[in-house]
Amino acid sequence: xxxxxxxxxxxxxxxxxxxxxxxxxxxxxxxxxxxxxxxxxxxxxxxxxxxxxxxxxxxxxxxxxxxxxxxxxxxxxxxxxxxxxxxxxxxxxxxxxxxxxxxxxxxxxxxxxxxxxxxxxxxxxxxxxxxxxxxxxxxxxxxxxxxxxxxxxxxxxxxxxxxxxxxxxxxxxxxxxxxxxxxxxxxxxxxxxxxxxxxxxxxxxxxxxxxxxxxxxxxxxxxxxxxxxxxxxxxxxxxxxxxxxxxxxxxxxxxxxxxxxxxxxxxxxxxxxxxxxxxxxxxxxxxxxxxxxxxxxxxxxxxxxxxxxxxxxxxxxxxxxxxxxxxxxxxxxxxxxxxxxxxxxxxxxxxxxxxxx
Numbered sequence: 001x002x003x004x005x006x007x008x009x010x011x012x013x014x015x016x017x018x019x020x021x022x023x024x025x026x027x028x029x030x031x032x033x034x035x036x037x038x039x040x041x042x043x044x045x046x047x048x049x050x051x052x053x054x055x056x057x058x059x060x061x062x063x064x065x066x067x068x069x070x071x072x073x074x075x076x077x078x079x080x081x082x083x084x085x086x087x088x089x090x091x092x093x094x095x096x097x098x099x100x101x102x103x104x105x106x107x108x109x110x111x112x113x114x115x116x117x118x119x120x121x122x123x124x125x126x127x128x129x130x131x132x133x134x135x136x137x138x139x140x141x142x143x144x145x146x147x148x149x150x151x152x153x154x155x156x157x158x159x160x161x162x163x164x165x166x167x168x169x170x171x172x173x174x175x176x177x178x179x180x181x182x183x184x185x186x187x188x189x190x191x192x193x194x195x196x197x198x199x200x201x202x203x204x205x206x207x208x209x210x211x212x213x214x215x216x217x218x219x220x221x222x223x224x225x226x227x228x229x230x231x232x233x234x235x236x237x238x239x240x241x242x243x244x245x246x247x248x249x250x251x252x253x254x255x256x257x258x259x260x261x262x263x264x265x266x267x268x269x270x271x272x273x274x275x276x277x278x279x280x281x282x283x284x285x286x287x288x289x290x291x292x293x294x295x296x297x298x299x300x301x302x303x304x305x306x307x308x309x310x311x312x313x314x315x316x317x318x319x320x321x322x323x324x325x326x327x328x329x330x331x332x333x334x335x336x337x338x339x340x341x342x343x344x345x346x347x348x349x350x351x352x353x354x355x356x357x
Contacts, residue, residue: 105197
């Protein structure tokens with residue numbers, strides 16, 4: 001197994017940028033890739049798991065499938081439902097910080113990070129947070145790593161809070177317009193309903209209910225609707241982004257307040273997280289990477305200005321042409337904070353250069 005010393009030697013002797021990489025299942029995410037690969041898969045294994053404490057600690061190269069199989073033996077789960085792909089590692093799960101359908105009710109990846117062990121750009125090992133809920137010293141530093149795409153350092157180990165699997169789940173479908181779906185979702189959000197996932201697409205609103213038998217049954221009676229056929233496969237396809245919708249030539253992810261009204265843009269939309277996450281799929285004839293029919297930058301500007309006006313930000317989630325920038329431009333003050341963080345953890349700038357901005 002790869003050791004800390006092996007990683008440290010590679011980092012200290014690096015004559016060119018390094019690209020931290022596990023299974024490579026998120027290579028498409030973010031800006032263009034640069035640097036020699038620093039493979040984390042050799043540093044694998046569950047360090048500790050305390051089912052009664054609801055905490056698991058694992059090395060960065062540990063396969064996500066291995067961790068989920070272990071948790072399932074104790075009827076527990078990673079409640080933020082990270083996308084599952086062959087080769088996915090827990091280090092990549094934290095570094096990419098992608099959450100699935102349950103995120104709106106359970107929380108995001110960063111909300112479950114209790115602690116982390118990081119190797120910085122000097123080859124030094126830094127420890128943040130802890131392995132139990134009561135120990136939150138340095139907690140915010142650990143959470144910084146979620147979504148950092150390996151730009152701050154090499155995540156060696158991570159401690160995550162886990163949750164019990166729900167006793168009962170049921171899924172419902174309702175035929176309604178986008179406006180009606182957004183209104184109903186916001187109304188239901190203010191009521192004690194066990195809604196664990198939602199999705200509006202092509203005039204159909206789907207809901208997943210999770211919890212105790214009595215709570216799920218009461219919610220079904222209150223909400224009505226029809227049973228959703230193939231519910232498990234449907235929610236899995238959203239979680240793992242294997243649903244046909246995600247095969248669009250250009251795919252934008254828009255994060256807005258859940259109460260924001262409908263955003264009128266050319267393309268096909270899919271709405272999750274009670275209205276807070278909205279996807280925009282653009283087909284090949286109108287792809288953001290094509291100059292046909294208008295300027296690339298102009299089209300991206302329209303999308304980002306529309307989303308900003310609604311109080312959110314837009315990410316070019318998946319597209320072959322990334323000239324317009326993947327992530328929403330940062331405000332100057334926030335950009336300065338990013339620069340100072342990068343300088344503190346990676347002064348020579350060797351980790352995943354240009355992956356985010």
